[in-house]
Amino acid sequence: MTATADRAPATVPLGSSGKPLKARKYNKREAVAGYLFISPWIVGFLVFTFGAMVYSLIISFSNYNLATNRATPAGTSNYELLFEDPKVATSLGNTLFFAVLAVPLEIVFALFLAGLLNRVGRGAGIFRTLYYLPKMTPSVATAAVFLLLLNGNTGAINEGLRIIGIQGPQWLVDPAWVKPSIVLMTLWGVSGTMVIFLAALKNVPRDLYEVASIDGAGPVRQFFSITLPMISGALFFNIIVLTIAALQVFDQAYLLFWRDQTNYSPESSLFYGVYLFQQAFRTFNFGFASAMAWLLFVIIGIITAIQVRFSSRFVYYEADN
Amino acid sequence: MTTSLTSGAATQQGAVAEAISTDFTGAPPPTPAQRSSSSYRTRSRIGKVVLWIALIAFSCLFLYPLVWLAAASLKPRGEVFDNSLIPHTWVWENYAEVWNRLPLLSWGFNSISIALLAATFVAVSSSLVAFGFAHFRFPGRRILFGLVLATMMLPGAVTLVPQYLIWKNLGVLGTWVPLFGANLFGSAFYIFLQRQFFLGLPRELFEAARLDGASYFGLFRRIALPLSIPSFIIIFLFEFQASWTNLQAALIYLNAGGVEDFTVPLGISYAMTQFSPTNGGQGEYQYVMVASLLVTLPMLALFAFGQRYFIEGVATQGRKG
Numbered sequence: 001m002t003a004t005a006d007r008a009p010a011t012v013p014l015g016s017s018g019k020p021l022k023a024r025k026y027n028k029r030e031a032v033a034g035y036l037f038i039s040p041w042i043v044g045f046l047v048f049t050f051g052a053m054v055y056s057l058i059i060s061f062s063n064y065n066l067a068t069n070r071a072t073p074a075g076t077s078n079y080e081l082l083f084e085d086p087k088v089a090t091s092l093g094n095t096l097f098f099a100v101l102a103v104p105l106e107i108v109f110a111l112f113l114a115g116l117l118n119r120v121g122r123g124a125g126i127f128r129t130l131y132y133l134p135k136m137t138p139s140v141a142t143a144a145v146f147l148l149l150l151n152g153n154t155g156a157i158n159e160g161l162r163i164i165g166i167q168g169p170q171w172l173v174d175p176a177w178v179k180p181s182i183v184l185m186t187l188w189g190v191s192g193t194m195v196i197f198l199a200a201l202k203n204v205p206r207d208l209y210e211v212a213s214i215d216g217a218g219p220v221r222q223f224f225s226i227t228l229p230m231i232s233g234a235l236f237f238n239i240i241v242l243t244i245a246a247l248q249v250f251d252q253a254y255l256l257f258w259r260d261q262t263n264y265s266p267e268s269s270l271f272y273g274v275y276l277f278q279q280a281f282r283t284f285n286f287g288f289a290s291a292m293a294w295l296l297f298v299i300i301g302i303i304t305a306i307q308v309r310f311s312s313r314f315v316y317y318e319a320d321n
Numbered sequence: 322m323t324t325s326l327t328s329g330a331a332t333q334q335g336a337v338a339e340a341i342s343t344d345f346t347g348a349p350p351p352t353p354a355q356r357s358s359s360s361y362r363t364r365s366r367i368g369k370v371v372l373w374i375a376l377i378a379f380s381c382l383f384l385y386p387l388v389w390l391a392a393a394s395l396k397p398r399g400e401v402f403d404n405s406l407i408p409h410t411w412v413w414e415n416y417a418e419v420w421n422r423l424p425l426l427s428w429g430f431n432s433i434s435i436a437l438l439a440a441t442f443v444a445v446s447s448s449l450v451a452f453g454f455a456h457f458r459f460p461g462r463r464i465l466f467g468l469v470l471a472t473m474m475l476p477g478a479v480t481l482v483p484q485y486l487i488w489k490n491l492g493v494l495g496t497w498v499p500l501f502g503a504n505l506f507g508s509a510f511y512i513f514l515q516r517q518f519f520l521g522l523p524r525e526l527f528e529a530a531r532l533d534g535a536s537y538f539g540l541f542r543r544i545a546l547p548l549s550i551p552s553f554i555i556i557f558l559f560e561f562q563a564s565w566t567n568l569q570a571a572l573i574y575l576n577a578g579g580v581e582d583f584t585v586p587l588g589i590s591y592a593m594t595q596f597s598p599t600n601g602g603q604g605e606y607q608y609v610m611v612a613s614l615l616v617t618l619p620m621l622a623l624f625a626f627g628q629r630y631f632i633e634g635v636a637t638q639g640r641k642g
Contacts, residue, residue, distance in 0.1 A: 037453025044506020
């Protein structure tokens with residue numbers, strides 16, 4: 001009798017004492033099922049993300065011999081080489097320069113386009129569709145077209161500039177114009193960023209503008225006091241994502257300048273992602289390439305951290321989110 | 322398409338469904354505080370004209386490279402560079418001859434197969450993992466999901482070398498496996514996307530099915546998955562595009578093989594180099610143009626079919642920020 005009386009409370013889910021409640025917080029069968037469902041991700045994470053990162057760290061302190069498949073300890077020599085190899089500094093400088101040039105232009109252009117689209121009522125859909133097509137174009141096709149469009153002598157871009165009386169530069173040959181060339185191509189595909197801004201603009205309550213215009217605030221004032229704060233979340237997201245993408249730029253630089261190994265390309269077109277790729281998969285310096293990757297990881301981490309810190313003062317999040 | 326999207330689960334409040342049913346083109350912009358002075362009305366009419374001129378001008382800017390590409394693909398070799406949007410000489414034979422010059426059929430087959438595998442695997446595995454995170458309670462769920470989100474910020478360059486070595490050690494270099502293998506384990510953004518969707522499904526649906534004796538996997542297969550078709554399609558289309566346009570992975574994993582084993586982007590990159598006069602080619606860029614158009618068209622078709630999904634997927638990326 002007493003035994004059953006003792007056992008009874010344990011089977012009641014709502015234990016009055018804390019301990020059984022905590023033990024019953026998770027249904028065991030349910031928890032196991034949950035783990036089973038997420039197990040593909042856990043395996044993938046352990047192997048392809050966490051495992052790969054640890055592996056990468058080890059390789060960066062080794063010399064990897066592809067033939068024997070052996071990594072021999074190399075101390076910090078790969079990291080020292082980062083400072084000795086002038087191409088690391090060159091490519092890093094090129095990449096940072098590109099990012100500083102590209103990201104603000106992308107943000108301003110995308111926001112401008114989103115603002116335009118947000119202003120049209122009917123018909124915005126058509127324009128959004130047209131503006132999005134470059135984003136669907138594979139990078140290899142973009143590069144094939146821009147390679148000819150940007151040709152200094154016969155390219156359509158310089159031909160167009162000539163009409164308005166400007167002598168266009170040798171885009172792909174003049175070292176000073178290499179990065180603007182890639183910026184141009186990047187801006188052509190800016191519609192992804194634009195769509196994010198457009199979605200954010202749609203969420204700004206209309207009545208804010210009405211109140212502001214009654215109070216006599218002009219369009220400029222409205223933009224800086226209402227629009228910008230209200231879309232600061234999307235703005236922040238776009239800046240971070242575009243920065244990370246810019247620091248890893250590969251396809252366009254590779255296709256336009258480094259695809260053809262017999263051809264000379266200006267050093268100013270050597271981007272970090274391209275040099276890393278060359279080191280890893282052209283000369284198979286896996287140790288050095290891994291050290292390069294970790295340097296990039298740290299740089300991206302620092303830049304993102306600064307952006308997060310800076311933006312946390314300005315970003316407005318809706319209370320319900 | 323609208324009806325299928327707004328039916329069933331899409332009316333639930335999941336972030337995906339919510340915005341899929343949002344019609345971007347719907348609401349006309351309110352004229353700020355309908356001041357009915359005639360000067361205001363003329364000013365707004367002028368503003369409207371300027372707005373439409375700007376929108377059309379940008380449309381031309383965004384479309385120009387694509388139209389240029391289509392035109393160039395129909396020109397004889399000597400006229401590819403002439404920037405005329407209407408070919409002086411129409412060479413439809415380019416489209417017949419390109420198949421003899423380049424193994425486009427093999428490349429296309431490789432690209433389609435890899436993209437289908439990559440998209441299917443990642444959509445299924447991400448859905449499974451997302452259901453695990455959305456439906457079940459288990460210890461460490463929050464931390465693990467935080468980890469999922471954190472991996473989204475990881476720059477791909479860091480894991481490039483170790484992943485190559487992992488595939489090498491598994492003995493699958495030279496096969497398609499490295500190009501889709503990691504997709505078997507889910508992908509962070511897609512997991513996030515599907516989880517949002519699943520969280521919007523009413524819990525009673527699952528409880529009722531449980532009472533009817535459905536297994537946990539049955540809940541996923543019979544209820545969650547069929548209801549999440551819209552976001553499943555987003556994932557599938559996104560990944561199909563990512564795989565179809567992916568140049569770097571093909572460069573790393575397929576470049577060592579025969580030309581027949583290339584994907585379309587890698588093949589076009591190869592053709593650009595081969596046809597270049599500096600490499601003994603004859604500058605037959607018209608075939609590069611045809612191939613570039615052919616690699617782009619499926620993406621434009623994909624967009625025509627699934628525009629809402631693409632726009633929604635991109636907009637969701639911004640919303641998570």
